[in-house]
Amino acid sequence: MSKAGIKKGPVRALGAMSGTSLDGVDAAVVVTDGVEILGFGESDYRPYTPEERAVLHRALGQWPNDPGVAPANRVVMAAHRELMGRFRDVEIAGFHGQTLAHDPRGRGTHQVGEGDTLAADLGLPVVWDFRTSDVELGGEGAPLVPFFHHACARWIGAGAPLVFLNMGGVGNLTWVDPRIARPEDEGAVLAFDTGPANAPINDLLLARRGLDYDEDGKLAMTGRVETGALELFLDDPYFSRIPPKSLDRNAFPEMMSLVGELGDADAAATLTGMAAAAVLRGMEHCPEAPDRLFVTGGGRKNPVLMEMLSVSLDCPVLPVEEAGLDGDMLEAQAFGYLAVRVARGLPTSCPSTTGVRMSVGGGQVSRP
């Protein structure tokens, strides 16, 4: 028995993720022993209502005890309780919560949501608060999905280095060498946040058109990238900083003023171009050219973004479905996988994924 009280060998683990796009909560089952992936189970999604989303938006940038946090906590807990309660025959759950603020070298990192309450509500051991111990040990506390990306590379039988690129609200990439068996071993993974991805596009569409996002890149498709604005954006020192490195959702507030004078279509095209160009700059940091780049997250459904990535990168750019994985659920699956690792005392991050001083298994375990 592990510290979470789960049996030896593979278990069905449920993971849940509420991402920086604030669109809703994903939950998915992965079958794992905490090392290898043995299979995937069912998955489900629970969108936030417009009112709930507004509560979360108001709480962005807030720290514990700030006034918007308690209402945000109620929204996050209710959505997770409802969604995760739909799953059966699960032995353990991983609960990421919702990031409200991220300042690893300053005030820390803040995910709202109470895993102990959720454990009692669901009657399951819940692993949560995944990022704090990494930050306490000098790490960025993000990204945390890279150890799961390494397991995915092995699950799909990859034989050469490849990249997983998540285009969520923020972009993050993991360069993986699947020939190295353990992710914490030297040279197995390199990971970092590439830059803003969908969050600024969503913010623009909301401000200018009252829409949640630029569906299928329809608006960007009719616009033109304003290269002056793009170059000013790329002057930010973040892009030349050696990884690991991570970002807050709203880390580039100047983006909106860079496109402020542009028409709606040009502004959308330029923000989409900025997301793609940030990835290109990120690829310069990879130790070796990858064989293929698999895109996960909502951005893979944006044909304008996918085309921009394809024309600028030297390797095939493919939606992760081409590898038989589910690009909407990868992060939720990751937190199920990481929960089992924490329960079994295995690390969840290492110096090359977050810059942490030594490999660490982050996360609190709450039993019902």
Ligand SMILES: Nc1ncnc2c1ncn2[C@@H]1O[C@H](COP(=O)(O)OP(=O)(O)OP(=O)(O)O)[C@@H](O)[C@H]1O
């Ligand atoms: N058909 C589509 N066309 C264009 N963009 C899309 C489409 N579908 C989803 N998106 C974008 O993807 C976003 C959702 O992506 P995803 O669910 O990966 O984000 P997240 O998990 O919240 O973010 P993060 O990974 O940063 O935590 C939407 O808010 C939207 O911007």
Ligand SMILES: CC(=O)N[C@H]1[C@@H]2OC[C@@H](O2)[C@@H](O)[C@@H]1O[C@H](C)C(=O)O
């Ligand atoms: C602090 C935080 O929540 N960061 C998120 C965010 O969204 C994408 C990117 O920025 C990544 O660093 C991370 O999420 C994923 C799940 C991760 O930790 O791997």
